[in-house]
Amino acid sequence: MNERVAQFRDQTRRFLAGSLSEDEFRHLRLRNGLYIQRHAPMLRVALPYGLLSSTQLRTLGKIARRYDRGYGHFTTRQNIQFNWPKLEEVPDILAMLAEVEMHAIQTSGNCIRNTTSDHLAGITPDELEDPRPWCELIRQWSTFHPEFTYLPRKFKIAVTGAPKDRAASQVHDVGVHIVRGPNGDLGFEILAGGGLGRTPVIGHVVRKFLPREHLLSYLEAILRIYNLEGRRDNLNKARIKILVRALGVEEFTKRVEAEWQRIKDGSLRVDDAEVARMRRFFDPPAYRVLPNTSPDAGKSAAFRAWYRYNTNAHKVPGYRAVYVSLKKPDVAPGDATDSQMELLADLADRYSFGEIRVTHTQNLLLADVEQDRTHELWQILENAGLATPNIGTLTDMICCPGLDFCSLANAGSIDVAKLINERFDDYDYVYDLGELDLKMSGCMNACGHHHVGNIGILGVDKGGEEWYQITIGGAAGSDASLGTVIGPSVAKLEVAETIARLLDVYVEQRHPDERFLDTVRRLGVKPFKERVYAAPIAA
Amino acid sequence: MPRRLLRDRQIVVDAWRYSSEAVDDPLAPLIVTFDQWQTGRDSWLARGSRLGVLLLPADNVEQLAADLRYFSLIAAQFSGPSEGRGYSQGRLLRERWNFKGELRAAGYVRRDQLFFLARCGFNSFELSDADIEDAATAFSTFTAAYQPSNDLGLAVKLARDIPASA
Numbered sequence: 001m002n003e004r005v006a007q008f009r010d011q012t013r014r015f016l017a018g019s020l021s022e023d024e025f026r027h028l029r030l031r032n033g034l035y036i037q038r039h040a041p042m043l044r045v046a047l048p049y050g051l052l053s054s055t056q057l058r059t060l061g062k063i064a065r066r067y068d069r070g071y072g073h074f075t076t077r078q079n080i081q082f083n084w085p086k087l088e089e090v091p092d093i094l095a096m097l098a099e100v101e102m103h104a105i106q107t108s109g110n111c112i113r114n115t116t117s118d119h120l121a122g123i124t125p126d127e128l129e130d131p132r133p134w135c136e137l138i139r140q141w142s143t144f145h146p147e148f149t150y151l152p153r154k155f156k157i158a159v160t161g162a163p164k165d166r167a168a169s170q171v172h173d174v175g176v177h178i179v180r181g182p183n184g185d186l187g188f189e190i191l192a193g194g195g196l197g198r199t200p201v202i203g204h205v206v207r208k209f210l211p212r213e214h215l216l217s218y219l220e221a222i223l224r225i226y227n228l229e230g231r232r233d234n235l236n237k238a239r240i241k242i243l244v245r246a247l248g249v250e251e252f253t254k255r256v257e258a259e260w261q262r263i264k265d266g267s268l269r270v271d272d273a274e275v276a277r278m279r280r281f282f283d284p285p286a287y288r289v290l291p292n293t294s295p296d297a298g299k300s301a302a303f304r305a306w307y308r309y310n311t312n313a314h315k316v317p318g319y320r321a322v323y324v325s326l327k328k329p330d331v332a333p334g335d336a337t338d339s340q341m342e343l344l345a346d347l348a349d350r351y352s353f354g355e356i357r358v359t360h361t362q363n364l365l366l367a368d369v370e371q372d373r374t375h376e377l378w379q380i381l382e383n384a385g386l387a388t389p390n391i392g393t394l395t396d397m398i399c400c401p402g403l404d405f406c407s408l409a410n411a412g413s414i415d416v417a418k419l420i421n422e423r424f425d426d427y428d429y430v431y432d433l434g435e436l437d438l439k440m441s442g443c444m445n446a447c448g449h450h451h452v453g454n455i456g457i458l459g460v461d462k463g464g465e466e467w468y469q470i471t472i473g474g475a476a477g478s479d480a481s482l483g484t485v486i487g488p489s490v491a492k493l494e495v496a497e498t499i500a501r502l503l504d505v506y507v508e509q510r511h512p513d514e515r516f517l518d519t520v521r522r523l524g525v526k527p528f529k530e531r532v533y534a535a536p537i538a539a
Numbered sequence: 540m541p542r543r544l545l546r547d548r549q550i551v552v553d554a555w556r557y558s559s560e561a562v563d564d565p566l567a568p569l570i571v572t573f574d575q576w577q578t579g580r581d582s583w584l585a586r587g588s589r590l591g592v593l594l595l596p597a598d599n600v601e602q603l604a605a606d607l608r609y610f611s612l613i614a615a616q617f618s619g620p621s622e623g624r625g626y627s628q629g630r631l632l633r634e635r636w637n638f639k640g641e642l643r644a645a646g647y648v649r650r651d652q653l654f655f656l657a658r659c660g661f662n663s664f665e666l667s668d669a670d671i672e673d674a675a676t677a678f679s680t681f682t683a684a685y686q687p688s689n690d691l692g693l694a695v696k697l698a699r700d701i702p703a704s705a
Contacts, residue, residue, distance in 0.1 A: 003680060
């Protein structure tokens, strides 16, 4: 990694000295996670499968303070972005990251990006197997892959090990699901061609069961077909989903299988020793033997609400996974300040074996907290503004940085999030709505995954003004689906009222215990659409 | 002006000529395009010189597999900084069809690509004069690698055992 820092320091020097052109340097800096954005360069740092040590989080806090404006933005791909670094300081930031074994390699550019996973990996009771050793195997294979560093377009892989998909794997270029095969052995179901952006597609199953020793050779076969046959003439048609659609799933699969047959027993075969080596990186921490308790019994209503929404069952008795909500009403979703990062590093050391995870929904997670210590942890988080009890509810929004930061965006998303938060500030109402996810993107690149939000909001530019197109019925989980546009886009000040009208229809029409998503699926878009557009919205 | 290139990590003057270039010596080693080869193979063979073939990014390298014995050089054309098909073409030529001759990266080739190209089996590189002097250091950009490849263009064997968190 120090070799990579030296390489980029030299590339930056050559660019600043004028011997590398803007375009040439762009291709090189993107491979190091460096974008040039609206205000300043943006540096994206890789957090493999969203896992961080307390030492690493402390360093991120220090970078936020020294080189940025005191905060960082956690992304839907379990990475962190800094929006204000200076170009000439980036090599120094990379050197600081390297000291704690972190980097920005392959967080942008047309290469294989950070492999993402279930943030509850290794601790969730419903999982067949911990997916992280496989993520690590993929991470190693894909890092500086000599053949796949100049792909037609970026390439994203997600791996899950539980039936419930918490990694949006069906909207990735490749989704890898750990499944049980016909003989009871664990292996993988492989999906390809999913994605969001301009052309949202749910991934297609290309192989129902792949024996585990062949994971890397199968991925290599997919990537080789894509590298050779994917379109390079049009940036908007270069993702693998377009190739899969052009060839048809059957023909695409046939070509992948034919290529795989020729390499499957070569040097990429994964033997048991290699799997064991990967697993050792994820050995469980030294859990204490504890009974299961009910830490919320007899406590305040505020704590009970937080416990119910912001903590999750753990497979080890006496433990609980605790979400740290980065969705405070007046803060941009996914943002954490330097001092919050440092506090969380300390809390991780005290309460959760020194480890923090980033969720795909832009929150953080302390994965291994003793149940009986959740109350004291809650008090500290509450004081730090990190205990908004809204995980999985309407106000736990996924949101891109939007027009305020991103040079690609058509419209602001952070201020819209704020308007929605102001409108829906009654927790009893929000809790009554139940499981509901709202996702918002500032442009059709769909960084905020709006296509797969139960309610999706897309920023569009209409004659220089910021307007918003609303979709309903999307889902990112195991039952992934794409949302349907309800009708003409609405102005910024109409967004919150539009959502309120959608929710009114739901509250009136829902069956007992029916989720918003299921009501939409049952009724279709029509009644929702009629209500939204029946009467003009008073601004 | 004779063309200089980096071959086996040495700067050398190129003895090869492309079919699009003026050729004085009828026996000079000649690089023809894949298309020219397919339409006129007998006449190229009748020339009696050493032959090379230039693959464009969209050319199907598999169609060349049966003819490899005729070529002592294969060049892959890189049309710009985002072109990456040549990397797969190179690996397939070396690993699947066992091509032993000179494998050349032509077109848009910069020193920042050399390490990956060498790992895919390329051993010669057409670089601009501005790049060629410094480029030899690019082969030691990294001293270790995670994944198997043929590494035929590198001088040293890469370490394969990198700790997971590195």
